[in-house]
Amino acid sequence: MLTVGMIGLGAMGEHMARNLAKAGFLSALYNRTTQKAEKLGQELNVNVAHTPEALAANVDIICLCVSRDEDVMEIIHAIKDTIRPNSVVIDMSTVSNHTAKKAAAILACGDVDFLDAPVSGGVEGAKSGKLAMMVGGDSAILEKVSPILASMAAHIVHIGPTGSGQATKAVNQIMAAGINQAVTEALTFAKAQQLPMDQIIDVISGGAASSWFLQNRGLSMTENHYPAGFKVALHQKDLDICLQMGRDSEVSLPITSQTRDDYAQLIAQGLGECDISALYSLKTNLKTN
Secondary structure, three states, rough: OOEEEEEOOOOHHHHHHHHHHOOOOOEEEEOHHHHHHHHHHHHOOEEEEOOOOHHHHOOOEEEEEEOOOOHHHHHHHHHHHOOOOOEEEOOOOOOOOHHHHHHHHHHHHOEEEEEEEEEHHHHHHHHHHEEEEEEEHHHHHHHHHHHHHOOEEEEEEEEOOOOHHHHHHHHHHHHHHHHHHHHHHHHHHHHHOOHHHHHHHHHHHOOOOOOOHHHHHHHHHHHHOOOOOHHHHHHHHHHHHHHHHHHHHHHHHHHHHHHHHHHHHHHHHOOOOEEHHHHHHHHHHHHOO
């Protein structure tokens, strides 16, 4: 059986690691915060590596889930000299397609395969193992590791060559920005009409305007509760990537730009670690000012 190491134990990565362990694949963990890795390693009965280099030397597959492009490249440069030939690195972070291509090129020099495999579905999807995964890279490599990915994701789609997974995730993040704007604006309007919010959310969730965001965040946001499912600061980072890709492609993204700027206001208010549904607080506050 292929052995798997997990690098990155944040809000998503921890639950991915749990599902890999549940399926019997996980053999090693690494996280910058060593205490967190050691606690989870003890719970799951898997080894804890104290450096990425050590982890890379002892597994067949590396699953990577970190926050930023710089973090991905730091890990790639760290492991490139110790990772074994014919290993596979699966990057489930959300970064630019340029970073994915650069990481793949570096690893290819050591006969290591690379898949960019960002995910969607939030913390809930990571917990349940029902994420959607969009994959760029060699389809034969994807087939090789598909049982591993299936322990974390319920819907896995091969998009195309390296970088296309991240480009697809950019589409997802742009769409999430628009949905966030539409839902929070509509619920602000509903509140101004003095409508019963729970009933509004219930009936609209059964119709054509329904969305995962409305169903899973609608009620909590109207109660001024913003659980850290998808953090404002992380979505802002993703939207910066989308806007740069848009500029490179000469595509205008006005809603994405507005959402990025709205998130900057939320971060300035100390809400960067809150769920993106905190946008509702900004709209209701603007209405009363």
